[in-house]
Every structure is written in C-alpha cells, then in structure tokens.
Amino acid sequence: MAIETVLVAVGRGDNEAARIEALADAITDLAESTDAKFTLLHVFGKEELEELIEQLDFDEPGDADANAVARRHSATRALGKRLEAEGIGYTVRGEVNDGAAMGVVAVADELGADRILVGGRDRTPAGKVVFGSVAQRVLLEANCPVTYVRTE
DSSP: OOOOOOEEEEOOGGSSSSHHHHHHHHHHHHHHOOOEEEEEEEEOOOOOOHHHHHHTEEEEEGGGHHHHHHHHHHHHHHHHHHHTTOOOOEEEEEOOOOSHHHHHHHHHHHHHHHHHEEEEEEOOOOOOOSOOHHHHHHHHSSSSSSEEEEOO
C-alpha cells in the first residue's frame, strides 16, 4: 500500500523540543521514502479555541478560525520550521472537537489518510501499559495505520 497522505497529530504537549524533533524525524523518514503529502493537525476543544482566539489578538476577529489558530500555535510553528529546513512541504489544519482523539480520527477519515503519526512521551514501566488517552484512542479507533512516535 502506497503512503500518499499522512496526518500528523500535533497537541498541546508537543511544545517540548524533544517531541518536535521526534515528530520531525518521523516525518523526514517518511518523506525520504514516499511522495506523501503531510497535514499537521491540531484539534481544539471549543472553549480552548475561544480562549486562544482572545489570547492571540487577531487583527480581524472574523479571520480567527481553527485553521488560523493552528497556524499560530507554537508547536505547529516549531514543527513547520523544522520541516521547512528539511525542504518538506506540509499544510496546517485546525479542527474543533472536544474529543481530541476522535477529532484526529475524523480528519484522517475525511482526508483519506494512509497513515497517522501521533506523538507521545516516555513513561514509567507501569505507564507504558497505557500510551495516554489521546494516543491510545487514536490507535484503537483509526481506520488506517498509526505510528506512535515516542520521545527518547
């Protein structure tokens, strides 16, 4: 199966440099071996989006939608900067869904994604049993393969 469309779930916790690097490395590996198109997705809860719109102080409040907020989000910008340095093209998308995992799955289905990349962090031995609520839910619910990108 060819990998043509890859959805990269970027969350609030992905602001850490190590997590950005791990996701960027996984994307770079895929970009080197495929002609895939990459979409960086940030899913916002409705209240979270409203708060961020106020904090970001848009010149035209009508221009403030989930896509615009996702483009300004620090994690998305940091990852995008790294991909641009590697010459990898991407798009950014924001989605409003109070269930982050189901938002990722819904967008993956809508795009016809061939792969989803979802980041995670190191956990204690007991914590490794459960990846984390969002990552675990995406792994269980996605209709395409999911790559769990662990921070070292």
